[in-house]
Amino acid sequence: MTAATGAPVRARRRGAAWREARPALLFLSPWIIGFLVFTAWPMIYSAYLSLTDYDVINNPEFIGIENYVQMASDEKLMLALANTAIFTLLQVPLYVIVSLVLALLLDRAGRASGFFRTVFFLPKMTPPVAVGVLFLLLFNGQNGLVNSVLGWFGIDGPAWTTDPAWVKPGLVMMSLWTVGASVIILLAALRNVPEMLYESARLDGAGFWRQAWSVTIPMISPALFFIIIVNTIAGFQTFDEAYTAFFGSGNTTYSNDAALFYVIYLFQQAFGFLNMGYASAMAWLLFVIIMVVTAVQLIVSRRLVYYEGEER
Structure with missing residues (x-):
């Protein structure tokens, strides 16, 4: 098989794999969306908040690792x-x-x-x-x-x-x-x-x-x-x-x-x-x-x- 004919074959295989994966992704999409919205994003945001002084009322103020230093004492x-x-x-x-x-x-x-x-x-x-x-x-x-x-x-x-x-x-x-x-x-x-x-x-x-x-x-x-x-x-x-x-x-x-x-x-x-x-x-x-x-x-x-x- 030459390079010229190999590329279309690989493209067809990728297309077939994508068509097979679409139904699975469709069924998984509620979990994926729920994970991103209710787990991944809160974890990322809490990691940011851990580097701030935040009292819920006022905007977060970045203080670096001060919270982690405070925990040690x-x-x-x-x-x-x-x-x-x-x-x-x-x-x-x-x-x-x-x-x-x-x-x-x-x-x-x-x-x-x-x-x-x-x-x-x-x-x-x-x-x-x-x-x-x-x-x-x-x-x-x-x-x-x-x-x-x-x-x-x-x-x-x-x-x-x-x-x-x-x-x-x-x-x-x-x-x-x-x-x-x-x-x-x-x-x-x-x-x-x-x-x-x-x-x-x-x-x-x-x-x-x-x-x-x-x-x-x-x-x-x-x-x-x-x-x-x-x-x-x-x-x-x-x-x-x-x-x-x-x-x-x-x-x-x-x-x-x-x-x-x-x-x-x-x-x-x-x-x-x-x-x-x-x-x-x-x-x-x-x-x-x-x-x-x-x-x-x-x-x-x-x-x-x-x-x-x-x-x-």
Whole structure:
């Protein structure tokens, strides 16, 4: 084929590829437009605002990296970041363990598993504001249901909502209310594990725990990894329940500092103090932190996560 004839052929191929791509782009256009308008543009504009002094009322005033420099000496920001990190480190492992235990139980439930799947998932539909109010009712140090149940066993329950040492553990326990979605994901992964692997393990003399460690965990590791990633990101973005319980009512009786999470402090800066430029810088710092943590998890997953058909 000569250069003279090759050019028309390439042009026809490009034309055919474009004709095939047009229907796909047409169907994707609502998402593309929504992404550009509601995600990409706000992110770009917030990056600009992070370099300004902006109080919503007056025009933004460019101040360079001053907001980022200020964050390094903001003790309350460091407190909020520490609270968020501690909450995430407590919440994610416990969330995954409880989800896995419930999924294993459901896998053995037989015909009743459909009913229990619905029961476990329904709390996920509960509005976060209602969960925050429920937290105050259940974990009230004087007459809450949790301490009442502990009292039946002779245990003097802690002051969950007023003792700074127990605020975050209480919120972690309350977060387990919404494990239903993770349970369903893990249950689907469990049911995709080939039965012949368990048969081979039993023939080799492997007991329940050995089967769980050598067969079940590796085969469902992609689902476990997905849940860990999603819940880690959600942990760093914790807001609704803690804000409703400790800040939404304006009640200063509770230990607000122990429940001051990063996004709550960001919200206060943006809409309480109208420091929108500083809040935008905080948002970008959180974005970078989440990206770094996720990147580390992805690197670690290369050694720990097994994908079927992948060569090792």
